[in-house]
Amino acid sequence: MKPGEAAITIPIITAYEVGIFKVAEEVQRRVKDAICSMTGLKVLKVDVNVQGIKFKEEKKKIKKETQKEMQKETKN
Numbered sequence: 110m111k112p113g114e115a116a117i118t119i120p121i122i123t124a125y126e127v128g129i130f131k132v133a134e135e136v137q138r139r140v141k142d143a144i145c146s147m148t149g150l151k152v153l154k155v156d157v158n159v160q161g162i163k164f165k166e167e168k169k170k171i172k173k174e175t176q177k178e179m180q181k182e183t184k185n
Contacts (some may be wrong), residue, residue: 121133
């Protein structure tokens with residue numbers, strides 16, 4: 110990789126009710142766009158690792174966990 114370039118790997122947990130492939134594609138697109146616009150880096154690839162699939166009853170728990178993680182990241 111050259112200076113000014115980036116390759117990203119991002120883990121996700123998604124809901125069973127949604128199309129996993131579409132979610133992964135959307136995550137790739139949004140992450141790439143965000144990194145490019147915020148840093149000016151050329152994003153060579155965004156690998157999305159689906160680490161888990163949650164079912165409907167676990168959906169609220171995922172939302173809370175995600176919000177907590179986002180808050181931690183913005184504080185750092």
